[in-house]
Amino acid sequence: MNAVELLSAQIKQAHGVVTGTVADLTPEQASWSPGGEANPIGAELLHLIAAEDMFLCMMTNRQPLAMGAYAGKTGASEPHPMGGYGDWAKRVKADVAQARDYMAAVFKSTEEYVASLTPEELDREVDLSPAGMGKMSLGDFITMTSVVHPSNHAGEISVMKGIQGSKGYPF
Numbered sequence: 001m002n003a004v005e006l007l008s009a010q011i012k013q014a015h016g017v018v019t020g021t022v023a024d025l026t027p028e029q030a031s032w033s034p035g036g037e038a039n040p041i042g043a044e045l046l047h048l049i050a051a052e053d054m055f056l057c058m059m060t061n062r063q064p065l066a067m068g069a070y071a072g073k074t075g076a077s078e079p080h081p082m083g084g085y086g087d088w089a090k091r092v093k094a095d096v097a098q099a100r101d102y103m104a105a106v107f108k109s110t111e112e113y114v115a116s117l118t119p120e121e122l123d124r125e126v127d128l129s130p131a132g133m134g135k136m137s138l139g140d141f142i143t144m145t146s147v148v149h150p151s152n153h154a155g156e157i158s159v160m161k162g163i164q165g166s167k168g169y170p171f
Contacts (some may be wrong), residue, residue, distance in 0.1 A: 003119040007139060007147075011114055014147045015107040018048065018154045020170025021161070022100065029164055030094045041160050042094025043085075048153040049099065050080035053106040056145045059126055060113065060138075065105055075099030110146050 001009075022045055030042035039047075050066060057064040066074050074080075075098035081088050122139030129135065136144075158168025 003122050003139060004114065004117050007122065007142060008111065008114050010143070011111060011146045014151045014154075015111070017169065018150045018157075019103070019107070021154045021158050021168060022096075022103075023170065024166070025096055025100075025157075025161070027094075027096050029161060029166065030096050032160070032164060034160055034163065038156075038160070039086075039089035040094075041157050042096065042099070043089035043092050044153050044156050044160075045096075045099055045103070046074065046076045046092060046094050047080060047085055047089065048150045049103045049106050050074065050076070051149060052110060052145050053102075054080065054082075055131075056110060056113075056142065059128070059141065062113065065102070065109060070102050070105060073098060074102045110142075114142060114146070 022041075025041065025045070030045065031040055033040050053066050053070075054064045056062075066079070075095040077093035077095075078088070078091075117138075122137060122142070124138045125135050126138050126141050127135050128141065154169070161168045
């Protein structure tokens with residue numbers, strides 16, 4: 001197994017957990033506000049999808065789906081902001097069915113993109129200094145946006161579903 005195959009497998013596993021976690025998500029669960037500093041599930045879901053779509057595509061010179069085929073069809077009542085998302089997360093409304101469709105398209109796009117890379121391309125340096133993240137390899141960047149980040153938010157979503165009396169993770 002080479003580095004691309006390994007990263008592809010990790011991404012598919014992370015995507016599968018997110019997909020399974022939100023497969024039975026209801027609009028009521030998505031809009032429930034947990035209070036404190038935590039965001040509603042709908043906002044967390046929309047954020048994890050938009051971050052993978054927008055950030056990954058923009059840093060790899062591809063058009064984000066939210067600016068193309070899914071413009072106005074992301075499931076978000078307003079576009080995800082560039083940068084911080086705290087205020088947005090408190091007011092955005094999620095259309096769960098539309099968000100799941102957008103999520104499936106983003107996950108497919110990411111998986112196809114990563115599968116098209118060579119192991120050598122994963123070593124290419126990307127400059128994330130404008131986002132305050134310095135420089136890192138493309139492989140590290142993809143791992144962050146498409147394995148770690150969605151996995152972290154899947155955990156948050158799972159907990160919030162559990163607090164509401166539903167099963168969180170799909171396993």
